Amino acid sequence: MDATVDSMRSGSAQPISKAKATGRLADPIFVGLLWASGIFVLILLGLIIAELFKGGLPALQHFGLDFIWSPAWNPVTENFGALVMIYGTLFSAIIAVVVALPLSFGIAFFLTEIAPQPLKRPIGVAVQLLAAVPSIIYGMWGFFVIVPLMAAYVQPPIIDIFGNLPLIGALFAGPPLGSGMFTAGLILAVMIVPFITAMFVETLESVPTMLKESAYGVGCTTYEVYKNVSVPYGKTAMVGAIMLGLGRALGETMAVTFVIGNATRMSASLFAPGATIASTIANEFPEAPIGSLKLTSLLQLGFILFVISFIVLALSRALVRSRLD
Known part of the structure; x- marks a missing residue:
């Protein structure tokens, strides 16, 4: 009887431990994706600004302010x-x-x-x-x-x-x-x-x-x-x-x-x-x-x-x- 209970406990503990391990792995990945999303917006905005400024710089150099x-x-x-x-x-x-x-x-x-x-x-x-x-x-x-x-x-x-x-x-x-x-x-x-x-x-x-x-x-x-x-x-x-x-x-x-x-x-x-x-x-x-x-x-x-x-x-x-x- 005790052996059966121990085997059931060990069997239920394995899915829980796997879930915890998966959660520990997924959490930093999720946080990394969030950081990448935020940084992507900044990079995209910076590229747009840089391209407009670079493309219009010759006109500004020619005519000045x-x-x-x-x-x-x-x-x-x-x-x-x-x-x-x-x-x-x-x-x-x-x-x-x-x-x-x-x-x-x-x-x-x-x-x-x-x-x-x-x-x-x-x-x-x-x-x-x-x-x-x-x-x-x-x-x-x-x-x-x-x-x-x-x-x-x-x-x-x-x-x-x-x-x-x-x-x-x-x-x-x-x-x-x-x-x-x-x-x-x-x-x-x-x-x-x-x-x-x-x-x-x-x-x-x-x-x-x-x-x-x-x-x-x-x-x-x-x-x-x-x-x-x-x-x-x-x-x-x-x-x-x-x-x-x-x-x-x-x-x-x-x-x-x-x-x-x-x-x-x-x-x-x-x-x-x-x-x-x-x-x-x-x-x-x-x-x-x-x-x-x-x-x-x-x-x-x-x-x-x-x-x-x-x-x-x-x-x-x-x-x-x-x-x-």
């Missing part, structure tokens, strides 16, 4: 500068955020506080579907629908009313072409609304119910609860959502290329055609001969766009950290 501040872009005389594209990138992205922010707040507030239960899911799915639409579809829609509407019904009355006013008149000057900075900003706003709204909804839904019920208990209205409880509670995540939308708008290519007008000149007018870094690269990269000054200038533009995106990311992290502190 004036390349960043020069508004010239003339492939015939091979005189290139980045200022027009930097201006267009920042200007259109800021317009997009200004337009998208109140829309995202309104949609998120409606979904979390106002919408009846049967409407929440369809509207939420519709917002998610907007995020899944390819950017080229937005560009085609903007070119065939929004641009004609802007040229026929929106820009002419605005130009007539505000175009001759002092100070602000420069923002609305020019012919009603339909395409331009403002149109590009509108298309970008539609594209980033789903991203910002989704994060806003998640943030507002994470607000403890007890906090909102306490506010309602002391007589606050729905708007006061939203303003004084929900938004302050999730303001850190909301700042991150806004900066995420800004970063998305900065790097958009095809949708902007369709509607911005692709004119390499600067103008204070919202309705004037312009160009962004991404749209310029998309338009002129296929026509740039290998080894030419134009190609290196385009690569330098890509490096500048990367630097701008990095600055936006660093700024967003600094803002979130300051609010957490």
Whole structure:
């Protein structure tokens, strides 16, 4: 009897010991794979930065730092500068955020506080579907629908009313072409609304119910609860959502290329055609001969766009950290 028990114990101990040995072997392998994954991201990012910098270095050596501040872009005389594209990138992205922010707040507030239960899911799915639409579809829609509407019904009355006013008149000057900075900003706003709204909804839904019920208990209205409880509670995540939308708008290519007008000149007018870094690269990269000054200038533009995106990311992290502190 004792021999049988001992044999059973020894038999059960063998699988346990094998499992322990396998676990001891698998654990360092798993940790090594995790380290390799993290290091791979850093290496890949470093290679991208190095390739862009190396490819654009001849343009920087030829033009110096004036390349960043020069508004010239003339492939015939091979005189290139980045200022027009930097201006267009920042200007259109800021317009997009200004337009998208109140829309995202309104949609998120409606979904979390106002919408009846049967409407929440369809509207939420519709917002998610907007995020899944390819950017080229937005560009085609903007070119065939929004641009004609802007040229026929929106820009002419605005130009007539505000175009001759002092100070602000420069923002609305020019012919009603339909395409331009403002149109590009509108298309970008539609594209980033789903991203910002989704994060806003998640943030507002994470607000403890007890906090909102306490506010309602002391007589606050729905708007006061939203303003004084929900938004302050999730303001850190909301700042991150806004900066995420800004970063998305900065790097958009095809949708902007369709509607911005692709004119390499600067103008204070919202309705004037312009160009962004991404749209310029998309338009002129296929026509740039290998080894030419134009190609290196385009690569330098890509490096500048990367630097701008990095600055936006660093700024967003600094803002979130300051609010957490």
